[in-house]
Structure formats: C-alpha cells, structure tokens
Amino acid sequence: MSKLIPSAAKFFNGNTIAKAAAPAVTTSTAKYSTKSEAKFEVKPYKLHKLTKGPATSATLTAEDALKIYAQLAILRRIETASGNLYKEKIIRGFCHLYSGQEAVAVGMRQAMRDVDAVITAYRCHGWTYLMGVSVLGVLSELTGRRTGCSRGKGGSMHLYGRNFYGGNGIVGAQVPLGAGVAFAQKYRADGGVTFALYGDGAANQGQLFEAYNMAKLWDLPCVFVCENNGYGMGTSVDRSSASTEYYSRGDYVPGIWVDGMDVLATREATRFAIDYCSSGKGPLLMEMETYRYSGHSMSDPGTSYRTRDEVQEVRQTRDPITSFKEKILSNELATPDQLKEIDAKVRTEVDEATKQAKTEPEVGPEELCGDIYYTNLEHEIRGIYPAAPLRHVEVTARSYK
Amino acid sequence: MALKSSPVVFGLLARLSRRSFSTSKALASKPVTVRDALNQAIDEEMEKDERVFVMGEEVAQYDGAYKVTRGLWKKYGDKRVIDTPITEIGFAGIAVGAAFGGLRPICEFMTFNFSMQAIDHIINSAAKTYYMSGGQIPVPIVFRGPNGAASGVGAQHSQCFGAWYSHCPGLKVVMPFSSEDHKGLMKASIRVNDPVVFLEDEILYGIPFPMSDEALSPDFVLPIGKAKVEREGKHITVVCAGRATDTALQAANELAGNGIECEVINLRSLRPLDFDAIARSVAKTHHLVTVEQGWPQSGIGAEICARVMESSTFFELDAPAWRVTGADVPMPYASSLEVLALPRPKDVTAAVAAVLGNKISEAASQ
Numbered sequence: 001m002s003k004l005i006p007s008a009a010k011f012f013n014g015n016t017i018a019k020a021a022a023p024a025v026t027t028s029t030a031k032y033s034t035k036s037e038a039k040f041e042v043k044p045y046k047l048h049k050l051t052k053g054p055a056t057s058a059t060l061t062a063e064d065a066l067k068i069y070a071q072l073a074i075l076r077r078i079e080t081a082s083g084n085l086y087k088e089k090i091i092r093g094f095c096h097l098y099s100g101q102e103a104v105a106v107g108m109r110q111a112m113r114d115v116d117a118v119i120t121a122y123r124c125h126g127w128t129y130l131m132g133v134s135v136l137g138v139l140s141e142l143t144g145r146r147t148g149c150s151r152g153k154g155g156s157m158h159l160y161g162r163n164f165y166g167g168n169g170i171v172g173a174q175v176p177l178g179a180g181v182a183f184a185q186k187y188r189a190d191g192g193v194t195f196a197l198y199g200d201g202a203a204n205q206g207q208l209f210e211a212y213n214m215a216k217l218w219d220l221p222c223v224f225v226c227e228n229n230g231y232g233m234g235t236s237v238d239r240s241s242a243s244t245e246y247y248s249r250g251d252y253v254p255g256i257w258v259d260g261m262d263v264l265a266t267r268e269a270t271r272f273a274i275d276y277c278s279s280g281k282g283p284l285l286m287e288m289e290t291y292r293y294s295g296h297s298m299s300d301p302g303t304s305y306r307t308r309d310e311v312q313e314v315r316q317t318r319d320p321i322t323s324f325k326e327k328i329l330s331n332e333l334a335t336p337d338q339l340k341e342i343d344a345k346v347r348t349e350v351d352e353a354t355k356q357a358k359t360e361p362e363v364g365p366e367e368l369c370g371d372i373y374y375t376n377l378e379h380e381i382r383g384i385y386p387a388a389p390l391r392h393v394e395v396t397a398r399s400y401k
Numbered sequence: 402m403a404l405k406s407s408p409v410v411f412g413l414l415a416r417l418s419r420r421s422f423s424t425s426k427a428l429a430s431k432p433v434t435v436r437d438a439l440n441q442a443i444d445e446e447m448e449k450d451e452r453v454f455v456m457g458e459e460v461a462q463y464d465g466a467y468k469v470t471r472g473l474w475k476k477y478g479d480k481r482v483i484d485t486p487i488t489e490i491g492f493a494g495i496a497v498g499a500a501f502g503g504l505r506p507i508c509e510f511m512t513f514n515f516s517m518q519a520i521d522h523i524i525n526s527a528a529k530t531y532y533m534s535g536g537q538i539p540v541p542i543v544f545r546g547p548n549g550a551a552s553g554v555g556a557q558h559s560q561c562f563g564a565w566y567s568h569c570p571g572l573k574v575v576m577p578f579s580s581e582d583h584k585g586l587m588k589a590s591i592r593v594n595d596p597v598v599f600l601e602d603e604i605l606y607g608i609p610f611p612m613s614d615e616a617l618s619p620d621f622v623l624p625i626g627k628a629k630v631e632r633e634g635k636h637i638t639v640v641c642a643g644r645a646t647d648t649a650l651q652a653a654n655e656l657a658g659n660g661i662e663c664e665v666i667n668l669r670s671l672r673p674l675d676f677d678a679i680a681r682s683v684a685k686t687h688h689l690v691t692v693e694q695g696w697p698q699s700g701i702g703a704e705i706c707a708r709v710m711e712s713s714t715f716f717e718l719d720a721p722a723w724r725v726t727g728a729d730v731p732m733p734y735a736s737s738l739e740v741l742a743l744p745r746p747k748d749v750t751a752a753v754a755a756v757l758g759n760k761i762s763e764a765a766s767q
Contacts, residue, residue: 117630119498143700148535150533150534150535150537151535151536154535160534165501170525173494173526176493176522177494177497178498179491180494180496180497180499182502183499183502183504184499184503187499187573206490207490207494210494211491213488214485214488214491215420281453300631371536372532372570373531373571373573373595374593374595375594375595377573377624377673378673379676379677381570381674395536396535396537398594400539400594
C-alpha cells in the first residue's frame with residue numbers, strides 16, 4: 001500500500017530520518033504510512049538579543065503530518081475559491097489572499113494552546129478558519145451572506161472567532177490592540193499569550209513602536225509577528241524600510257528570524273515564543289520570511305513591481321505546501337494516496353462551502369441596525385431621511401458577564 | 402403671522418424668584434467639586450468590579466494631571482492604575498484591546514486634544530467592532546478627560562470634540578455639567594458594555610456643586626441619553642451641555658431680571674441626544690437657542706437645528722432658532738481675543754433677545 005515516490009529522496013536536503021524513533025508498528029491514525037515520526041532540520045534561526053533560540057531540529061509525527069498537510073491544503077483551497085468568487089463578482093470590495101504564506105499560520109496554530117489569542121490584519125481568511133470558524137463561515141462572510149461569521153456585516157477584512165480578534169483593515173492598528181489583549185491575559189493571569197501579526201508594510205507604522213515599548217515596559221505576554229512577504233502593497237521591503245532586519249526592529253524586544261515557508265520552523269519558533277512569553281519574560285518579536293503569490297489585493301495583478309519569473313521561482317522552489325508534501329512523503333510519514341485522499345476531502349469541503357456561500361441569502365434589512373450597540377439607548381436609528389426611521393435590533397445573544 | 406407664544410414685554414416682568422444654579426433637589430446637600438465627584442465614581446466602580454482599571458498619562462504616581470485619579474494608585478496599586486508613556490495611539494489601542502479581552506478600561510487622555518492622535522482606535526477599533534463582528538466582540542471602555550477650551554492655552558489645546566465624536570454611530574458621548582452629572586454618568590459609562598467618550602472640562606473640575614445624599618450614595622447612577630431641565634421657563638428654550646450650561650444659566654438669571662424666563666436644558670449626553678426633551682420644551686416656549694463652546698459648522702447646535710427642521714417641532718417655532726457657539730476661529734492666546742472666541746452670558750442674552758424680539762433679520766444683517 002505504502003509506496004514511496006522513488007524520486008522523493010532528491011528533495012530531502014539535509015533532513016534526517018530519526019531511524020531509532022521509528023517503530024516498526026505504526027499507530028492506528030497513521031495506518032497507511034510506514035513511519036510514526038521523523039526528525040527534520042530547519043533553516044537556522046537568526047537571533048536578536050537572545051542567547052538561545054528555538055529548536056532547529058523538529059520531530060514530526062505521522063499524525064501531525066497529516067493534520068498539517070490538511071490545514072495547508074485547505075487554506076490554499078479557501079483562497080483559490082475566494083479568488084474565483086471575487087472574479088465572479090460575488091465577493092465585493094476588498095479581498096486579500098494568503099496563498100504562499102500558509103506555513104506561517106498553520107505552523108503557529110500547531111503550537112498554540114487553547115488559551116492563546118490571535119489578532120491579524122486583513123489577510124485573515126486562513127487564520128479565521130484555523131481559529132475554529134468553518135469554511136462556510138469564512139467564505140459566506142466574504143460573499144456577505146447570513147451564514148458568514150460576522151453575519152455578512154464585516155466583509156473579508158472583519159472576521160472574528162473565539163480568541164480571534166480580527167481581521168483589521170487599518171494597517172498596524174491590530175498591533176497595539178493585540179498588546180491590549182495580552183494585557184488582559186496578564187491582568188487575569190490566565191497564562192495565555194497573544195500573537196499580533198502584521199506585514200512588512202505595517203512594520204513601519206509608528207504605533208507598532210509604541211506597542212513594543214509598552215509591551216516591554218509591562219512585560220506583556222505578546223508575540224509580535226512580522227509576516228515579511230517582501231512587499232507592502234507594491235513597495236518592496238528595500239524601498240520601504242531603512243532596516244529590513246524586521247526581527248531586530250523591536251530594539252530591546254528580543255527577536256527571531258524564522259523561515260516562514262517551512263511549517264516546522266514556524267511551529268518550533270512558536271513553541272519557543274509561547275514558552276518565553278508565558279514565563280513572564282515579556283514580549284518577543286518573530287519575523288517570518290514568506291512570500292505572497294497573488295497581488296496585494298484582487299485589484300493588483302502583482303506584476304508591475306516584481307517579475308512573473310520571481311513568483312514562478314518561489315512557487316517552484318519554496319512553496320510551503322509542495323516542500324512539506326515532499327518532506328513527509330520522502331520520510332514515509334504519509335503516502336501519496338493519503339495525501340490524495342486529503343486533497344479530495346478538502347476539495348469537496350471547500351466546493352460545497354463555496355456553493356452554499358453563493359446561495360445563502362443575505363441577512364434581512366432589519367439587521368442594518370443589528371448590534372450597533374450592546375445596549376442601545378437610541379430612541380430610533382436615523383435612516384436616510386426623516387420619514388424612514390430604523391429600529392435597533394439585538395441579533396446576537398447578549399452574553400457578556 | 403400668528404404667534405403660538407404670548408409676546409414677551411422686555412423689562413416689565415422682573416421676577417422675584419430668580420434662581421441661581423439648579424443642581425439637586427435635596428435641601429440637605431453638600432458641596433462637592435466635579436473633580437471629587439469623578440474620583441468618587443471611579444473609585445466606587447473600581448471597588449465594585451475587579452475588571453475596571455485606569456490607564457493614561459500621569460494617572461498613577463502623579464495622581465492625575467488634573468488630580469481626578471488622586472489616591473487611586475495608592476489604593477489599587479500598579480496593576481489597576483497604570484501610568485503610560487506619552488504615546489496616545491499606542492495606549493488607546495492597548496486599552497481597546499484590553500476591552501476586547503474582557504476587561505473594562507478607563508482610558509484617560511490628559512486632554513481630549515491629544516485624543517486626535519488616537520482617534521483611529523476610538524472610531525475604527527472601539528466604535529465599530531461590535532457591529533463589524535456581528536455582535537461577537539463588545540467593547541466596554543470609557544475614554545475620558547478634559548475637553549474644550551481651558552484658559553490661555555492657545556489653539557492646539559482649546560478644542561471641543563463633542564461634535565466630532567457624537568458624529569459616529571457605535572459610540573456613546575457624554576458631556577456632563579454638575580458634580581451630580583459627572584458622578585452619575587461616569588458610573589453609568591463604566592457599567593455600560595459599549596464604548597463611551599466622556600467629555601469633561603478643566604474649568605469645571607474645581608467648581609463645587611451641591612450634591613444630595615442620594616447622589617453621594619454608591620448606588621447613584623444617571624441614565625445616559627437623558628437631558629435634565631436645569632431651570633424651568635416658559636419663554637424660550639436654551640439647550641446646552643457641559644460648561645456652556647453655566648453660561649446659559651448665568652444668562653437665564655440675567656434675563657429673568659427682565660422678565661424673560663428661559664427653560665435651560667442641560668443635555669448631559671450628546672449621543673444619544675435627548676431630542677424629546679428639546680421638543681417638549683419648544684412646544685411650550687416656541688423659541689430656541691442653543692449654546693455650545695465648539696465651532697459652529699456641523700456642530701451640536703447645527704444638529705439640534707436640523708432635527709427641529711426635520712420634525713413637527715419646526716411648526717412650534719415662532720421665530721428661527723439660533724445657535725450661540727464658539728467663534729469660527731482657532732483659539733487665540735491673547736486674553737482679550739480669547740474672550741471673544743467663546744460664548745459669554747451676554748452673547749446668550751443678546752441671542753435670546755433677538756430671537757424673542759423677532760429681531761433676527763436686523764441682528765443678522767448687522
């Protein structure tokens with residue numbers, strides 16, 4: 001049943017199979033693979049004001065390999081579906097795709113605990129899914145339908161979930177907000193850590209440096225994560241940033257550079273970050289070097305400021321999904337059949353959600369005034385002209401205690 | 402044109418029953434400054450709810466730039482009374498994030514002039530998130546601090562943000578006048594699960610107002626969105642909020658000497674705006690003047706006049722409504738000019754006289 005692709009060996013550069021750790025008997029969840037775990041080396045981290053960094057050798061179980069693969073695949077598929085829905089003019093306004101950057105979110109999520117929180121910018125579809133919202137919840141928010149996770153009232157940049165605070169459309173604003181969520185975690189002493197993600201473009205926003213400063217002053221359990229995909233809209237890092245060593249730009253905040261195309265590197269780095277921040281040492285900065293295949297948003301073909309060859313080369317040599325697939329196949333953590341099965345499942349799930357996201361109705365007009373206030377005190381909500389007053393409605397159950 | 406009101410004969414109906422500040426019903430009242438009333442409100446709510454904390458510049462060890470938070474750091478310690486660096490957008494963002502995360506922050510701006518640095522977090526992060534998230538993320542936060550013109554501090558430090566913040570759905574905006582207002586509305590603002598912009602006034606901080614035993618009790622809360630009739634009268638409605646209420650009351654006292662009884666409505670809240678209270682009063686007086694310290698264009702008075710125009714209250718008017726506002730200039734420093742930039746009682750009496758005397762066209766063309 002389990003056949004290794006013979007050519008797979010050529011892809012596995014420097015990875016060592018943990019032979020001793022591979023028992024002959026496989027576990028039930030990995031019944032099609034021949035090994036239960038393997039060890040991999042990740043690209044060395046660069047450290048800023050740290051003497052010790054994350055583990056450079058990562059152990060991956062067959063079970064996790066399949067989970068990670070499925071998450072990578074579904075994130076990619078969600079974005080493909082989003083891109084198509086946008087081209088069909090079913091998604092309106094803005095739409096920012098995450099394709100190419102999946103290893104950052106998936107690896108981080110693998111390391112996160114139930115108590116940890118996330119806030120990110122507008123490239124948030126994948127994160128929303130990883131934080132527990134269904135594919136339908138994501139896609140139908142993008143199409144503005146009632147099954148959307150914000151009832152179709154947020155749109156592609158305003159997705160939320162448990163311990164997931166968006167989705168923010170204002171470049172950089174999510175970073176002090178994330179430090180604030182971390183402040184609440186520390187205040188309540190719940191042991192949680194908040195990950196505040198931003199791009200290389202937002203990395204130059206003044207409010208980030210204000211947030212670094214207070215997070216360090218008050219030892220907030222906040223991990224600032226710079227997803228450096230090379231371009232802030234169409235401006236390359238060299239043209240926007242006096243220093244492109246983003247992991248060192250927190251100055252007194254220790255930092256780590258991570259290969260953001262390697263899901264195991266991002267996972268190990270995140271494990272390290274959680275240990276670091278939850279032990280009361282204050283904030284940490286992680287730069288995840290990654291790449292976005294699409295333009296900044298759907299209106300950007302993404303070709304005027306970079307070459308098609310550059311994009312092609314990344315797709316061929318550094319793609320986070322292809323490289324992970326090769327790794328787990330060549331190390332016999334999964335079989336081609338298992339991955340095909342996952343691919344098929346992912347396709348069905350996303351296709352079905354896409355179909356439903358197109359056919360669900362939008363919420364009724366009464367929800368125009370739904371949940372503007374937790375406690376509405378307005379007599380009536382002013383409509384477009386005086387003879388058309390509106391009424392505030394409480395749609396979502398009030399459960400704040 | 403048939404008037405709905407009986408014409409006022411100037412100077413003939415001097416009243417004996419002139420009143421000064423109308424604040425509390427209670428006879429056994431005790432004078433308390435606005436500063437102390439605020440301090441009491443914050444202290445009581447911090448005691449009641451562990452999630453309430455104060456964050457801002459100089460709120461802890463310095464005891465508050467204007468001493469509103471005096472003693473709270475000593476009582477509650479570093480965890481709950483937090484001095485921030487002078488970085489408004491950063492700490493406003495952190496405060497909003499803390500509200501996302503389940504706490505109930507009181508975010509002090511040393512003055513609201515500096516809130517402009519942080520306005521993105523007030524509008525985009527605090528006001529809109531509950532709606533954008535489809536009701537998933539409530540944002541219970543109070544942004545507070547002195548607003549508007551103080552004295553001799555020039556253009557950058559003398560601006561009213563009432564119109565700015567009350568423009569935005571998702572926010573509640575409060576502009577209290579007396580000690581009782583400050584205490585009752587601050588407690589309500591801390592307790593409500595929506596973001597509140599609480600606009601205080603530096604000059605009012607030190608003013609003592611009588612407070613009843615009821616208002617001094619820890620259970621005292623005032624409803625947000627309800628105006629208070631500070632002084633009853635039948636000839637003209639004067640609508641105001643915050644420190645402009647003092648200007649209006651002084652003018653009303655003076656006018657009472659001339660037999661003109663103003664009904665002075667202290668709005669207390671700018672959003673929700675208690676238009677019903679204004680409409681009820683105008684139905685009685687048939688005349689309206691608004692008083693505010695902010696600039697005229699797109700201001701609070703402009704909003705009130707628009708609502709009058711758009712409603713049946715329009716038909717109650719015997720004369721056009723007038724706005725008394727800050728002059729349409731950046732605040733000058735020189736005191737002789739500064740005094741010309743803010744409404745004084747005599748400006749209100751002049752406006753009232755013009756409106757009541759049907760002298761609008763004459764006065765306006767001068």
